[in-house]
Amino acid sequence: MAKGTLLYAQSGGVTAVINATASGVIAQARARKVKVLAARNGILGALREDLVDTGLESAAAIAALAHTPGGAFGSCRYKLGPLDRDRARYERLLDVFRAHDVRWFLYNGGNDSADTAWKVSQLAAEFGYPLSCIGVPKTIDNDLAVTDNSPGFGSAAKYTAVSVREAALDVQAMAETSTRVFVYEAMGRHAGWLAAAAGLAGQSPDQAPQVILFPERAYDEAAFLARVDKVVKKVGWCVVVASEGIRDKDGRFVADAGGGTDAFGHTQLGGVAAQLAARVKDTLGYKVHWTVPDYLQRSARHVASRTDWEQALAVGKAAVEYALKDMNAVMPAIVRTSAAPYRWKIEPAPLHKVANHEKTMPAGFIRKDGFGITAKARDYLQPLIRGEAPLPWDRDGLPRYVTLKNVAVKKKLPRWEG
Structure with missing residues (x-):
């Protein structure tokens, strides 16, 4: 069993499949016998030492996360500034990590979240604290750099x-x-x-x-x-x-x-x-x-893409493997290996190449008159919406979703007043 705790947090606007990533993270960590805590409401939960013990959730509940929309642990729009300006907050994060023996930090979000994970990795290195920081991709805007597309x-x-x-x-x-x-x-x-x-x-x-x-x-x-x-x-x-x-x-x-x-x-x-x-x-x-x-x-979630769902699960599992290999300041990126037939794989990408970079539509994807998409855009987009993601339905005609218990772990530090 690997020594230490893995901390997972969700950031920014949630997606129909971000909980599939969470499910992939927790299931993969359990398979590797690693304890997983989750920060309630993203990075704010980490700063507040408001952490929940995912080990108290049943295997069935974690599996059900894979078809449940929303953010199971809560998310937030909260950006940490540069290290020199927001140093107290970053050091507070390290204090929380030390208190709970967090050795692996997985931050599931977009550009700003990748930037936060990157900065935390820098501060941990400065203090000599053994910590692997992994950015886990998520955004419905598809604007993350390096990765072919973004889960969600x-x-x-x-x-x-x-x-x-x-x-x-x-x-x-x-x-x-x-x-x-x-x-x-x-x-x-x-x-x-x-x-x-x-x-x-x-x-x-x-x-x-x-x-x-x-x-x-x-x-x-x-x-x-x-x-x-x-x-x-x-x-x-x-x-x-x-x-x-x-x-x-x-x-x-x-x-x-x-x-x-x-x-x-x-x-x-x-x-x-x-x-x-x-x-x-x-x-x-x-x-x-x-x-x-x-x-x-x-x-x-009722009309989620199977491609998207499978990729969301895959980046979660890959993030755990990267962390346990002591890879640091990387993000599992989706690489398109074949257009026809559509094929993809996951590879690590440096966080500094993702953080605060924005991927916009290529000029060749927009029609010359500016009012529609080109064949190139259609070829890129179409595989991403293929297939129907598995979803159980109840007899009342509604999807069967799960709500976790989210039992908080005992706090060990003074209250954060930031």
């Missing part, structure tokens, strides 16, 4: 493509006497991957979504309205998919919720669909409906 994205992409295709059938049926234009707002602050995934719903420019707006391209209202008008006159109706983060030529967000910034310094967005719908109605006179699926995009 494939399921959100599948939900988006399915929802847009189904909504398009509704709009088409009602267009003659009712709604002519439907606007769907997809998550994506700087990267248009989810909006692009909507393009899988149709096979030609006349099929929905006939208009996609990407944050990688400056929003041109005149061109947008002209395109919508042209589609409606030709097809009879139009479905628009817009990333929440589209900006005008001056770099201003088209939708700014006016709520300041979050813990990561991100402007609060929301309402781009409503704004676009209003402009279409006021300028073109068409009846418009719009929707903001928001959290539904990342929580829709």
Whole structure:
């Protein structure tokens, strides 16, 4: 039995399959006879010494995590600053690690989480504390560098493509006497991957979504309205998919919720669909409906991609193996080894090449007119939404999910007042 404790934490917005990663981590650690603690509400739980003992959960409950959405241990949006500015917090983390003999720290999140894991590894090395820090990939925005794609994205992409295709059938049926234009707002602050995934719903420019707006391209209202008008006159109706983060030529967000910034310094967005719908109605006179699926995009476990689910499990298991091999400051990355047939594997990637880097849509994935995806994008995206992830259903017609006991371990340090 390896000596020491493994600490696992979830960070940022959760996904339909982040608990599959947690399940992979815990099951693999148990197989290696390693004790696993989980931080309640991400890095905040580690700072507060609010840790739960996963060893008190049954094997069946851990297995059920693999098909349960949300974040089983709670997550948070909380960013630690540079080492020199936030040194007290980082040292507090090391104090907690020492108190509970944590030798392996697995942080399951996106760019900022990779940065935190990297910085913690640096401080541990400075203090001579034996600690392996592993970043575990997760994001529905698909904006993590180095990895081919991010666990969580494939399921959100599948939900988006399915929802847009189904909504398009509704709009088409009602267009003659009712709604002519439907606007769907997809998550994506700087990267248009989810909006692009909507393009899988149709096979030609006349099929929905006939208009996609990407944050990688400056929003041109005149061109947008002209395109919508042209589609409606030709097809009879139009479905628009817009990333929440589209900006005008001056770099201003088209939708700014006016709520300041979050813990990561991100402007609060929301309402781009409503704004676009209003402009279409006021300028073109068409009846418009719009929707903001928001959290539904990342929580829709009932339509999760099997590819995504399998990759989420795989990165969790690989993270444990990397940790137990005393690998440090790395992340299990997905490598696409074959496009047709689709094949992939997991390889370690240095955290410093992931941390705070952002992967946006390649120019070759966006059509020249800026309103749709190319064949290259379709070839990249399509394998990621394939298959249906296993999900048990109860007799009441609802999915069978699990809630863990999450029994806290006894605290050994003074209360954190940070």
